[in-house]
Amino acid sequence: MSTQGRWISSSIANVFATFVPPCGHVDRITSMLRWLLHSLAVIFFALGLLTVFRSPDWSVWQLALLAGEYGQWLALGAAVTASGIFWKRRLMGSLALTTAVLALFATVLLLTPAISAFAVGEFARIDLDLIGAPAVKRAPFSVGGFFERHPDNVPVETVSFSDELTMDYYRAQGVNSPAPCVVVLHGGGWDRDDRSQMSGLNHWLALHGYAVAAISYRLAPRFPWPAQKEDTLAALAFLKGNAVKLGLDPQRLVLLGRSAGGQIAETVAYSAHDPAICGVVGLYAPSDINFAYKYARDSDVLKSPGLIRRFVGGAPEVIKARYDDASALNHVSRESPPTLLIHGENDTLVWHRHSVRLEAVLERVNVPCVFVSLPWATHAFEYNLSGPGGQLTTYALERFLAKVTAPR
Numbered sequence: 001m002s003t004q005g006r007w008i009s010s011s012i013a014n015v016f017a018t019f020v021p022p023c024g025h026v027d028r029i030t031s032m033l034r035w036l037l038h039s040l041a042v043i044f045f046a047l048g049l050l051t052v053f054r055s056p057d058w059s060v061w062q063l064a065l066l067a068g069e070y071g072q073w074l075a076l077g078a079a080v081t082a083s084g085i086f087w088k089r090r091l092m093g094s095l096a097l098t099t100a101v102l103a104l105f106a107t108v109l110l111l112t113p114a115i116s117a118f119a120v121g122e123f124a125r126i127d128l129d130l131i132g133a134p135a136v137k138r139a140p141f142s143v144g145g146f147f148e149r150h151p152d153n154v155p156v157e158t159v160s161f162s163d164e165l166t167m168d169y170y171r172a173q174g175v176n177s178p179a180p181c182v183v184v185l186h187g188g189g190w191d192r193d194d195r196s197q198m199s200g201l202n203h204w205l206a207l208h209g210y211a212v213a214a215i216s217y218r219l220a221p222r223f224p225w226p227a228q229k230e231d232t233l234a235a236l237a238f239l240k241g242n243a244v245k246l247g248l249d250p251q252r253l254v255l256l257g258r259s260a261g262g263q264i265a266e267t268v269a270y271s272a273h274d275p276a277i278c279g280v281v282g283l284y285a286p287s288d289i290n291f292a293y294k295y296a297r298d299s300d301v302l303k304s305p306g307l308i309r310r311f312v313g314g315a316p317e318v319i320k321a322r323y324d325d326a327s328a329l330n331h332v333s334r335e336s337p338p339t340l341l342i343h344g345e346n347d348t349l350v351w352h353r354h355s356v357r358l359e360a361v362l363e364r365v366n367v368p369c370v371f372v373s374l375p376w377a378t379h380a381f382e383y384n385l386s387g388p389g390g391q392l393t394t395y396a397l398e399r400f401l402a403k404v405t406a407p408r
Contacts, residue, residue: 037085038095041103044078047071048109051376054346057300061348064378068113068344069387072146075110078103113376117141117388124372124396131338131368133399134406140395141388150385152203159246161215161238165231168195168214170206171247180252180278180405181211181239185232187259187380189302190220190311198258200385204394210401211248213239217264224313225326232268240276252405256281259350259379260311263287266328266358270336279404281340281397284350284379287358288329290316295351302349332361338368340400342393344377372396 050064082103121140172179186197195214217231243250257265262285269280296304343355362369381389
């Protein structure tokens with residue numbers, strides 16, 4: 001055998017020995033198993049805590065999203081870990097009982113979003129009934145919904161609506177007459193991301209009979225506010241002017257924005273005084289930029305004070321009027337369109353109180369408003385449309401949009 005052949009054979013033997021120790025190394029196998037099960041129990045428990053406690057501002061908030069919207073599957077892993085510890089408790093040593101209990105607690109914590117979703121869904125159902133939203137056959141949340149597939153096979157057209165900006169246009173499926181149109185504004189802190197962000201919801205909307213225009217807007221800091229408002233108004237004007245070609249109803253437009261896009265959507269909807277805007281949806285949106293700046297901290301993951309200054313174009317002491325203009329809450333009036341707000345109480349990036357405060361102002365002037373508050377959820381909870389947050393989002397959207405886009 002050649003030198004190269006002997007080297008390859010030796011390497012394979014070493015790798016095999018690492019993962020499949022000889023019979024004489026029972027203690028080594030036991031130690032590895034003990035370490036693995038202990039580690040899994042701790043990891044599952046730590047993730048479970050993120051469903052009931054807000055993660056630190058500096059943390060990787062996506063772990064809270066994983067725990068909240070995929071917790072039902074992680075709970076299976078935690079339960080299997082607990083079972084494995086009980087099964088091998090004689091080999092696990094003195095920490096066996098403690099680790100098993102930790103894994104069982106993790107199982108319960110990771111199931112918390114699913115359990116809470118049943119109660120939140122009933123409150124959402126009542127609130128949607130109160131504004132006269134049509135009933136639907138589906139439940140707000142169901143365990144069967146975890147297994148539902150959401151196809152993304154709607155054709156997407158790239159359409160230019162200004163010299164510099166384009167939109168992704170999804171034609172409404174299964175609708176013969178001109179369809180209502182949902183204008184979607186992406187998030188990303190006003191300075192990044194694009195219109196392709198989390199397009200699963202766009203496909204879902206199109207498959208449920210709505211035209212969807214996911215628009216681009218100019219990004220900060222090169223283009224501070226109100227560039228984003230101007231771009232949104234330009235997109236609305238384009239959609240109205242090309243309604244026949246696009247197969248949409250120019251008098252039934254809904255603005256939907258997530259995070260930073262929610263701030264733009266809410267502000268434009270309340271300040272434009274356009275009767276064609278028949279509704280607005282804000283997903284975890286900062287509705288008051290003055291409020292956001294007041295409580296922003298440099299220690300958070302976004303370094304929010306600098307982010308906001310770059311977005312608005314300076315500090316509030318210098319350009320207070322621009323901060324006021326960028327705050328949707330300041331533009332609310334009796335003529336404001338009906339509003340759907342959905343926000344996670346454990347949101348690390350946009351404080352839940354933004355939506356709480358906006359709901360109070362809308363109620364004060366009798367504007368129809370539905371606020372779906374998710375106790376376990378963090379940012380981007382609708383990323384998984386089959387998860388607890390995703391199911392409640394699509395349920396609320398289905399009923400709210402049917403109400404506000406009903407032919408006048």
